[in-house]
Amino acid sequence: MLRIRLNRVGKKKQPFYRIVVMDQRKARNADYVEVVGHYDPRRQPASINLKAERVQYWLGQGAQPTETVRSFLRRQKLV
Numbered sequence: 628m629l630r631i632r633l634n635r636v637g638k639k640k641q642p643f644y645r646i647v648v649m650d651q652r653k654a655r656n657a658d659y660v661e662v663v664g665h666y667d668p669r670r671q672p673a674s675i676n677l678k679a680e681r682v683q684y685w686l687g688q689g690a691q692p693t694e695t696v697r698s699f700l701r702r703q704k705l706v
Contacts, residue, residue, distance in 0.1 A: 629690040631682065633666065634659060643667055646677065646696060648685050661685070666699065675699050 630651040637643035646664035649657065663685065664677035682705055686692075692700060700706040 629660065629685065629688070631663065631685060631690050631692040631696050633693070633695060641669065643669075646699070648690055651691075664699075675702065677703055677705065679703070679705055 628651050629648055631646065631648055632651075632655075633644040634647045634649070634656055635642060635644055636656075644666040645659075645662050646666060647659035648661045648663060649659040661681065663681045664675065666676075667674040677699065682700065686706075692706070697706060
């Protein structure tokens with residue numbers, strides 16, 4: 628099953644996340660299918676950028692968002 632989830636990038640103590648579509652059985656930083664957004668928790672307020680069309684496409688294909696990503700989608704009014 629595909630998941631829409633966070634993939635951590637960035638240096639130590641400077642987190643930056645990609646919002647990606649990937650197989651749920653893979654590790655956090657394993658290969659992903661597609662990048663559908665970015666999340667920067669260090670900005671005030673936190674920066675969330677999503678490609679709405681691609682998120683809707685993957686949700687239509689059966690991808691399930693994680694709880695954290697689902698909260699981002701609710702903020703952007705995509706779910």
